[in-house]
Amino acid sequence: MAWTDEELVARSVAGDADSFNQLIHRWERPIYALAYRVIGRDEDARDVVQETFLRAFRALPGFKGQAKFSSWLYRIALNLCRDWIRRQKRTPVVAAPEGVDVIELASAQGPVESIEDLVARNQLSASVAVAMQKLPEEQRTAIILKEYHGLTFQEIADLQGCPLSTVKTRLYQGLSVLRRDLESQGLTRARAAERAS
Amino acid sequence: MSEMCTCDDKDQLVAYLYGELGDEARRRVDEHLRLCAACAEEAAGLTHVRNELAGWAPPDADLGFTVVPATRAVDRTPQVLRPPRGWAPATLPVWARAVAAVLVVAAGLSIANLQVRYGAEGLMVTTGWMARPTPAAAPATAAATPPSSASVPAPVSTDWRPALAALEASLREEVQAARSGAGAVAAGTPASRDNSPTMQRVSELIEQSERRQRQELALRLTQFGRDLEVQRRSDLVRINQGFGQFEGRAGAEIARQRQMLDYIMRVSAPPPPQ
Numbered sequence: 319m320a321w322t323d324e325e326l327v328a329r330s331v332a333g334d335a336d337s338f339n340q341l342i343h344r345w346e347r348p349i350y351a352l353a354y355r356v357i358g359r360d361e362d363a364r365d366v367v368q369e370t371f372l373r374a375f376r377a378l379p380g381f382k383g384q385a386k387f388s389s390w391l392y393r394i395a396l397n398l399c400r401d402w403i404r405r406q407k408r409t410p411v412v413a414a415p416e417g418v419d420v421i422e423l424a425s426a427q428g429p430v431e432s433i434e435d436l437v438a439r440n441q442l443s444a445s446v447a448v449a450m451q452k453l454p455e456e457q458r459t460a461i462i463l464k465e466y467h468g469l470t471f472q473e474i475a476d477l478q479g480c481p482l483s484t485v486k487t488r489l490y491q492g493l494s495v496l497r498r499d500l501e502s503q504g505l506t507r508a509r510a511a512e513r514a515s
Numbered sequence: 516m517s518e519m520c521t522c523d524d525k526d527q528l529v530a531y532l533y534g535e536l537g538d539e540a541r542r543r544v545d546e547h548l549r550l551c552a553a554c555a556e557e558a559a560g561l562t563h564v565r566n567e568l569a570g571w572a573p574p575d576a577d578l579g580f581t582v583v584p585a586t587r588a589v590d591r592t593p594q595v596l597r598p599p600r601g602w603a604p605a606t607l608p609v610w611a612r613a614v615a616a617v618l619v620v621a622a623g624l625s626i627a628n629l630q631v632r633y634g635a636e637g638l639m640v641t642t643g644w645m646a647r648p649t650p651a652a653a654p655a656t657a658a659a660t661p662p663s664s665a666s667v668p669a670p671v672s673t674d675w676r677p678a679l680a681a682l683e684a685s686l687r688e689e690v691q692a693a694r695s696g697a698g699a700v701a702a703g704t705p706a707s708r709d710n711s712p713t714m715q716r717v718s719e720l721i722e723q724s725e726r727r728q729r730q731e732l733a734l735r736l737t738q739f740g741r742d743l744e745v746q747r748r749s750d751l752v753r754i755n756q757g758f759g760q761f762e763g764r765a766g767a768e769i770a771r772q773r774q775m776l777d778y779i780m781r782v783s784a785p786p787p788p789q
Contacts, residue, residue, distance in 0.1 A: 346578045354573040372595040446571040465568050486526040497564045
């Protein structure tokens, strides 16, 4: 039987390190995905994941369950990402080649996808990543939490410490900027036309 | 258009896009989008952006963090251990790692053909591919050793001497044969070559190596050809895209220049006669 997060937290507080390792196993990938998308660097995202769980483990006795364990982890990770961005003092940039190494990807391609499609999809993904990194951190984080982690507006507002209407505004502004950016590269319209055909 | 939903109500639009509206509010937005082309176009555009966002995935990182609580009284700091990149042996149980180590050592010893013997002269350890010489391969040692040594195993203490003598004789024969030329080799030494386990083994190894190299070469050539083709096609796609962008920009620039010329012609034309 799989333990719930709350049960694993209780067992971890009682000194069962294996229970906390189960929590890590359950949440390390979402936390990594969040950190990677926010700060845009694989190695630094790993650092954030490590530090997030270390802080969570240390602070576990003080966790009283007011919020969901996942929300608590997200908050720790987002604070660390924010610290990282402040330290960088510049807009982080996703290493585009990570996503556009066509040779490497082509070697792993499936039989149904042509190389042209592969290149186009890959370039599109890199374009989205770069466009996301141009957004202000608050807008980018709101979009990431909504799009990839499925949080509600209220949960995002709690995490970002802002009113619910501000979250919606950030989402609208962020999506609008992304739309302009991607359309200026001829991406969304071309894709929309492809889908329509 | 409903008074509850206007073109400026972007919060409603966002909530609509993410499905966080009640039935009534959703119906009102649907109605508005049906009537307002601008808002409908914007909603469609933002939906496309969301579709594009869905394709952005982080790298498939090999994670596997574990927490190690402090066990010593002096060190009260817990640690979250970061897995090594690539393979993570820390995730294997101790017994599995011990079995793996034993297997690796056994495989190494078998490859090295290690032989350990203990006799009157003490401990002997031999390695390599040199097997003990057979009596047929060591005619030169017949005089030096008693006849019974061919059928009865010699004592361990003296076993290495005839073996060494046989090997020396065999090597001398081969060197002699090599010196006497290719014809002599073909005519006079095949029997000795066939009888030499060392030479047989070397021939096998060379053959295997050549086979491997041929396979490797074929593989590399195939891979190179494929990489070249992939690169060529991806370059073509990029070039096409580059041309498309260039044409778009050039077209926009021409249109702008044309507008400017029209404007100049208009303002520089003499005023019509009154």
